[in-house]
Amino acid sequence: MNELITGVIKGERRAIARALTVVENERDGAEMLLAALFPHTGRAQIIGITGAPGTGKSTLVSALAKAYRAQQQTVAIIAVDPTSPFSGGAIMGDRIRMRDLAGDPGVFIRSMATRGNLGGLARASRDAIRVLDAAGFELILVETVGAGQSEVDIARTAQTTLVVEAPGLGDDVQAIKAGILEIADILVVNKADKPGADSTVSSLKAMLELGHPAAREQMVAHHGRILHVQNPAAAVEARFWLPPVLRTVASEGGGIPELMQAIAQHRAHLALDGALQSLEKQQIEIELHDRLRAALIARLLAIIPQEMLADMIARIQARTLDPHAAVQQLLAAQVSQYPDLR
Numbered sequence: 252m253n254e255l256i257t258g259v260i261k262g263e264r265r266a267i268a269r270a271l272t273v274v275e276n277e278r279d280g281a282e283m284l285l286a287a288l289f290p291h292t293g294r295a296q297i298i299g300i301t302g303a304p305g306t307g308k309s310t311l312v313s314a315l316a317k318a319y320r321a322q323q324q325t326v327a328i329i330a331v332d333p334t335s336p337f338s339g340g341a342i343m344g345d346r347i348r349m350r351d352l353a354g355d356p357g358v359f360i361r362s363m364a365t366r367g368n369l370g371g372l373a374r375a376s377r378d379a380i381r382v383l384d385a386a387g388f389e390l391i392l393v394e395t396v397g398a399g400q401s402e403v404d405i406a407r408t409a410q411t412t413l414v415v416e417a418p419g420l421g422d423d424v425q426a427i428k429a430g431i432l433e434i435a436d437i438l439v440v441n442k443a444d445k446p447g448a449d450s451t452v453s454s455l456k457a458m459l460e461l462g463h464p465a466a467r468e469q470m471v472a473h474h475g476r477i478l479h480v481q482n483p484a485a486a487v488e489a490r491f492w493l494p495p496v497l498r499t500v501a502s503e504g505g506g507i508p509e510l511m512q513a514i515a516q517h518r519a520h521l522a523l524d525g526a527l528q529s530l531e532k533q534q535i536e537i538e539l540h541d542r543l544r545a546a547l548i549a550r551l552l553a554i555i556p557q558e559m560l561a562d563m564i565a566r567i568q569a570r571t572l573d574p575h576a577a578v579q580q581l582l583a584a585q586v587s588q589y590p591d592l593r
Contacts, residue, residue, distance in 0.1 A: 299409030418447035443498035
């Protein structure tokens with residue numbers, strides 16, 4: 252394990268791949284590995300790419316990686332693929348779409364299956380990002396599965412979130428629905444050479460204008476960062492980030508330089524007034540809550556007798572007990588047996 256840790260810190264590809272496997276499969280030593288690597292994290296720029304299936308996210312990620320490599324920056328890519336609820340398997344199709352990056356020593360691609368985890372990311376995505384961060388990659392691009400409007404976990408992980416849309420995938424109302432668009436730092440209309448691109452851009456801009464602080468005399472929240480606007484009509488743009496709507500044709504490299512410029516501008520915006528530190532603090536708080544919740548549930552299920560669970564299920568099915576009351580009884584039984592749970 253010590254050799255593995257040293258190899259990751261040195262950026263050795265074989266060690267990085269082995270470490271990611273240990274973390275993803277939660278093998279023995281995973282916690283020790285992550286604890287040793289954690290002091291070496293916090294240097295990479297993490298960019299999330301999300302959006303509906305068919306918008307060209309993988310092609311956009313590949314185009315961005317090529318452009319960053321042209322600037323001599325090292326890039327790691329985490330591509331999350333959905334897991335079949337029937338077979339449990341996953342087709343790592345992003346590796347096929349990103350084959351142009353194969354053989355580049357400055358690029359590391361890792362595909363991960365969601366394994367049933369909701370929210371667009373795999374359960375081990377945060378830990379995988381930390382392994383790649385500790386390995387010294389300057390940029391980490393995280394492509395989500397494209398789950399739809401509920402796919403907001405990426406905003407709790409990335410520093411800059413790109414939401415990718417494409418013409419012809421829905422009506423104008425679909426673009427205005429609350430949810431996934433609210434997590435966007437940059438909105439990208441990919442496949443902008445297709446019919447309907449102008450309508451898609453107009454719809455997205457109209458939605459954004461409705462939420463601009465200059466149109467509302469109240470505080471504005473974005474990604475949990477609350478900014479008090481004293482004079483909305485004279486709001487200083489440096490204090491509030493209005494997500495730009497950009498056009499790209501990723502398959503041909505169109506619009507990629509402008510997208511990179513917008514990403515750099517958002518990075519500079521986060522550097523103002525300690526916004527980056529505030530964002531990181533919020534993300535750590537959310538992660539702690541998630542991990543604590545999972546650990547407590549696992550610990551509770553481990554001490555509840557299977558016979559008691561089976562009895563509760565039978566009583567609920569017989570309609571002699573409702574689920575809420577069953578949960579309260581299970582908790583009360585464990586608290587009486589284990590006072591430390593009070």
